[in-house]
Every structure is written in C-alpha cells, then in structure tokens.
Amino acid sequence: MKNKKAILIVSILAIALFTFIYFNSPLKSNKNYPIVTGSFIQLDLTQNWSDSDWKKELTYLKQNKMNYLVLSGVSQTNGNITKISYKNSNTNYPKLYPNVDPVDLCLKNAQKLNMKVFMDTNYNDEWWQISPENSAWLNSQMERSSLIADDLYRNYHRKYPNAFYGWYFPYEVDNAKFNKFNKYDYLINAINVHLKTLSERNERLPILLSPFMNSSAGTAKEYEADWKYVFSKTNFRKGDVFCPQDCVGSGRLKLEEVNSWYTALRKAVDSKPGMLFWANAENFDYANNSSAPLDRFLKQLTLEQPCVDNIICFSYSHYYSPNNIDSGFNEAYSYYVKKGKLPIKKLDIPQNLTVSTIEKNKFKITWSSPKNSNNICGYEIYRNGTLISRIMTQRKYGGNPQSFTKSITDIPLLREDTKHCTYEVRSLGFSGNVSKPSKPAVVAVDSIKKLPNLLSRNCTYTLLPMPHENYNDAMLKKLTDGKFASVNSVKDKALVGWYTKPIDITIDLGSSKQVEQFMVSYFKDTISWAELPDRASIAVSEDGVNFTPVGLFRIPSVPFSDRYGSKYPLYLTLSRPINARYVKLTSVTKPNYYTFIDEFEVRGN
Missing domain, CATH: 3.20.20.80 (Glycosidases)
Structure with missing residues (x-):
C-alpha cells in the first residue's frame, strides 16, 4: 500500500514538473x-x-x-x-x-x-x-x-x-x-x-x-x-x-x-x-x-x-x-x-461615392464612411478594376493627418481603347480584409487616337544635357528608332536616362512638315528612382532657333498598385496641324530622381 502511495506521489510530482517546464519553455510558445x-x-x-x-x-x-x-x-x-x-x-x-x-x-x-x-x-x-x-x-x-x-x-x-x-x-x-x-x-x-x-x-x-x-x-x-x-x-x-x-x-x-x-x-x-x-x-x-x-x-x-x-x-x-x-x-x-489566425470581421460598404470633373480628364472622387466604421483602417479606390489609391489611418508621429481623407484626385492615363472610367471604393480592415465594393460611378474620358503618319522615325536629334553615363545614347539613335523597352527595367538598353536635370530633346524632321501629335514614352519605377516628370511640354520651330510653345503633356496619376515598373506613353494632340521642321520636348525631371524615355514620336495625318 505504501509503495502504491509513493508511486502515486511521484507520478503527480512528475506531471506537475512536466507541466511547469512545458508552460515555461519554448515548446509552449513554438x-x-x-x-x-x-x-x-x-x-x-x-x-x-x-x-x-x-x-x-x-x-x-x-x-x-x-x-x-x-x-x-x-x-x-x-x-x-x-x-x-x-x-x-x-x-x-x-x-x-x-x-x-x-x-x-x-x-x-x-x-x-x-x-x-x-x-x-x-x-x-x-x-x-x-x-x-x-x-x-x-x-x-x-x-x-x-x-x-x-x-x-x-x-x-x-x-x-x-x-x-x-x-x-x-x-x-x-x-x-x-x-x-x-x-x-x-x-x-x-x-x-x-x-x-x-x-x-x-x-x-x-x-x-x-x-x-x-x-x-x-x-x-x-x-x-x-x-x-x-x-x-x-x-x-x-x-x-x-x-x-x-x-x-x-x-x-x-x-x-x-x-x-x-x-x-x-x-x-x-x-x-x-x-x-x-x-x-x-x-x-x-x-x-x-x-x-x-x-x-x-x-x-x-x-x-x-x-x-x-x-x-x-x-x-x-x-x-x-x-x-x-x-x-x-x-x-x-x-x-x-x-494563429487573423480576426476577419465583415466590413460595411462605403457610401455616397461621387465623381466630379475638375477639368477635362481630371476628376475628384469622394465618398462617405459607412455608419458602422468599426474595424476599418482605410479605404481602397479602384478605377476600372485597378487599385489606384489606398487611404490609410495615420500615425501620430511620422504620419500626416491630412492624408486620411475620403477624397482623392485622379488623372487617368488616356488610352486608345478606353472611353469611360468606372470608380469603386471598398473599406479596408486591419487584417487586410476588404468590404464589398460601393455602388460604381462612371465618367467619360477621351480615348487616344494614334495618328497614322509617323514623321520622326530614325530622324536625327540633339540632347541637352547628355544622359547619365549608365543610361546613355552615344549614337543619338535610340529615341527615334522605333524600338521600345521590352522589359520593365532601367537595365533595358532601349531606355535613355537623365538624373535630376531638366531635359531638352530636339528632333530635326529634315524638312518642314505638318505635325499634329506628339508622344513620349516614359518609364516609371520608384524602386529604381525613375519617376514621371514634374511637367513636359512641346515647342516647334522652322529654323531651329526660334521656338513656339504649342502645349503641355498631362502627367497622369500613378496607381497605388503600380509597384515594380510600368511604361507611360503620354500623348499631346493639337486641335489642328501646324508646320514645323524642328520639334523640341522640354521635360522637367523631379529633383533627385531619374527620367527614362525609350521613344519620342512626332505624327501627322
């Protein structure tokens, strides 16, 4: 009988010791x-x-x-x-x-x-x-x-x-x-x-x-x-x-x-x-x-x-x-x-989505929070199914309280096949879950019509300043040879790059011609410090000395989902053709960033 009691006591102590070790060891937390x-x-x-x-x-x-x-x-x-x-x-x-x-x-x-x-x-x-x-x-x-x-x-x-x-x-x-x-x-x-x-x-x-x-x-x-x-x-x-x-x-x-x-x-x-x-x-x-x-x-x-x-x-x-x-x-x-899992709670849908026109092809998107905004840390805004913006709750230190608004401005990149933009907004939860989309709002946008006659193919041009040595254009042929970058990387040899400084690219068409449309193909990749320009404009000349400004390119909004490099072909189309032999692009690079271009085109009917 004494032996049974001793065995029982030892067993209890062993279990207690194991329990103590287990609950205070990496086994418990692993x-x-x-x-x-x-x-x-x-x-x-x-x-x-x-x-x-x-x-x-x-x-x-x-x-x-x-x-x-x-x-x-x-x-x-x-x-x-x-x-x-x-x-x-x-x-x-x-x-x-x-x-x-x-x-x-x-x-x-x-x-x-x-x-x-x-x-x-x-x-x-x-x-x-x-x-x-x-x-x-x-x-x-x-x-x-x-x-x-x-x-x-x-x-x-x-x-x-x-x-x-x-x-x-x-x-x-x-x-x-x-x-x-x-x-x-x-x-x-x-x-x-x-x-x-x-x-x-x-x-x-x-x-x-x-x-x-x-x-x-x-x-x-x-x-x-x-x-x-x-x-x-x-x-x-x-x-x-x-x-x-x-x-x-x-x-x-x-x-x-x-x-x-x-x-x-x-x-x-x-x-x-x-x-x-x-x-x-x-x-x-x-x-x-x-x-x-x-x-x-x-x-x-x-x-x-x-x-x-x-x-x-x-x-x-x-x-x-x-x-x-x-x-x-x-x-x-x-x-x-x-x-071992995130809490996923149903989020209510944002309300009252509206899109108003600020100017041609530039829009203000606004919405209201749902009545129940529990578990919401932000909002995601979509254009034609693409995530273009994520508005997040801000940090007290290091954040910007003005950024947590229920309003954004959007300048969509104009394309040949797009005549309308459909906007939707979803609530975003801390766990990364999203609500169902709001009621959509649809607006009309201009679609690009590429004019048929490419006038600048293989034309000579001048550059001021010369590109960065790592992304150069030594023979002055890359920007009019019709060869676009085939991969989204600054390492693509078709791309020409400048750092920080504003750029002038002047194409000589060889003789005076009727010009009506201009296209610059920019490459953007934030990780490689490649950004769209602050602004870009076109001027024309008959003698190469006296230039007349004819218009500004519209710089589009960059979607939030564009993370790892994309091409942005920007078009400027005049209301009527004009005569020019020389066409100059002036592109203002953002400070401490690069501008990359693979083609600069001049077109007419």
Missing part, C-alpha cells in the same frame, strides 16, 4: 505559425515619452511575446557635430532631447520586463553620399562609434546588466553600393577595427547587423557570395546576429522573392559557425508611407520562418503600437499571436 520576437525603436519617436509611456509601450510588446529591442538613433553625427540622446557630463556632445534620457527609460523598463536591448552607437548621415572605398571616413566613424559605445557601457551596463544585451551596427549595407569584393574589404576592415576596440575594453557584447538587398541591383546568389566573403574575413563570434531587412515594405524585394533571398543568405550565415540568422520584417508600405495591413505582414513572416532562427520587425512601435496609431492593428496582431 507554434506552427510565425511571430515576431522583437522590434526596432527609433528614439526620435520617443523624445516626448515619460517613464509611464515606455512602460506601456514595452508592455504591449511583451504581451505579444516580444523579448528583443533594437534601439537606434542613440547618437547622430552631422558633419563634425555629434549629438547624443542620453545624459552625459561631456559638454562636447549637445543633447538631442535635453529634457529626457530615453536610453535610461528604455533600459529601466526593459530590465523590469526581462527584455534584451541591442544598443545603437553612432550614425553619420553622410553614409549614403560617401564612397564605400573611402577607408579614412569609414575608420573615423568606427572610432567615434567606439567612443560612444564606451560611454554607453560605462553609464548603463552595470546599472541594467540584464537589459543591456548587445550592440547594433547602424550602417546599412546593400548590394547596390557594395557590389564588388574589393569594396567589402574596406567595410570588413572597419568592422574589425570596431570589434577589436570593444573586445580590448571588455565591452564586446553580441552585435546585430541589418543590411538590405535590392533584386534590381543583383541576384540572391551574388549576395550570398558577398556575405560569405565578408564572414570569412570578419571577427564575428558565436551569438552575433545577421538580421537582413526583408525589403518588402521598402519595395526592394517583391513578396514572392523573399524566400529565395533568405534561403541564399542562410547558406552564407552557415559558413560562419555560431552566427545567428534573423529576419527583419518590414511592416510598412513605402508607396503611401503607411502601416501595412496585417495579412501582407504575416505572409512575409511565413516566407521567412523556414530560413531563419528568429524574426524581429521594423517597426511595431512605429506602425502598429497603440501609442502611435489606431489600436486596431495591435488588437488584430494580438489575436493572431494567441489564435
């Missing part, structure tokens, strides 16, 4: 669906946060099973001036936020919640303008970063030893700027200098790097080789973290490309024993500077999970936290964390 375990926080967001704000923010993250923070913007250098965000007696460093110490507040609350913080050191905003081969500049930044790191370590590591977990390397490496091994050599040397200094001062904590990639600048296989080369020569050690941005939010990778790039980079990381491989999932949308609906964000996590050891994001605090945006995002994500 579900089949991916979640993020941390977030970046840029300190400019927190400049007015109190201790209670930090506590509230980190509690939101902790409730969603996040344990890691990456704190950036700790100190910033512009020219020779370095400003810091933390309290320090060194008067050489002006304070970014004089009335608060966000570093202390973050570490204090992170320690209470058992969260681990990767600490930024210093970032110099000249990074994007400096050549990767400028070793003197790179090494000087590492020296400054090491000084700031020493400052931070002395001030905070002993005070918050459990929260002050690691360092964040703030200089973002990419496969456009760093496209050859010899360029990486300078980066490798700089990183090793920084790591050596940290080690010599006994401040060598785990370090996290978060580079990015652009599929238009290279292949996944090439980037894998780049990082294998870097890892073979850098003094990273066990526990350091390679955490590339997934680049979906910035548009540099298409969603369907994510898995193949992380698969390739997994091989690179595996070449460095002990290195951890994390993903940095982007939960924003560059196209309208907004928070991404959660269905897209979770697709990213699903594609990345098989490849990586862990996933964090940029940035829950900026784009999903109730501290900075409608709490619907956090409520929907928290539901997902608990249930």
